[in-house]
Amino acid sequence: METKDLILRNWQERDANSLYEMCLDDTLRKSGIGFYSSITDSRNVIRRWENNEGFKVIANRKNDIFIGFICLSDMNRYNGYMEMEYAVTPEYRNKGYATQAVKMMLDYGFKEMNLSAVAAWVRSHNKESARVLEKCSFTFEGRLRRHARDKSDTLCYSVLREEWENVKQH
Secondary structure, three states, X not given: XXXXXXXXXXXXXXXXXXXXXXXXXXXXXXXXXXXXXXXXHHHHHHHHHOOOOOEEEEEEOXXXXXXXXXXXXXXXXXXXXXXXXXXXXXXXXXXXXXXXXHHHHHHHHHHOOOOOEEEEEEEOOOHHHHHHHHHOOOEEEEEEOOOOOOOOOEEEEEEEHHHHHHHHHO
């Protein structure tokens, strides 16, 4: 899967170091996304992700450099309802890459994975991530007060397949 700037591709063992380095970022740690405390941990998780259709590397289209990751994972609701998570390395933030990756993953999820709804939860202090979701036609559903492990609020968003298809037509 490609955009003008990005490729979403399967994980490879060579991504372990980049994943680990990204996990050292304090902003990422505060965002609520899981992180890995060693390159070995990163390698082990990549082995679980490398053949999962919903877990992708966000890479620079020009040179295949690791920019971040994006995934659609089961929330144990019903078949066709998944949660999206994504993270971008600090040097690639605020350049539109997360927005491109989210839009591409929504297309993939609704068309190839036959999803009917995609949810995303962000910590209330992560305004940049909330803005990405809003640019990608997610609807703000509500605020879970003191829901996160750090006792911050969680903002809940979702987009339905028919809403996404309607946006894509216009």
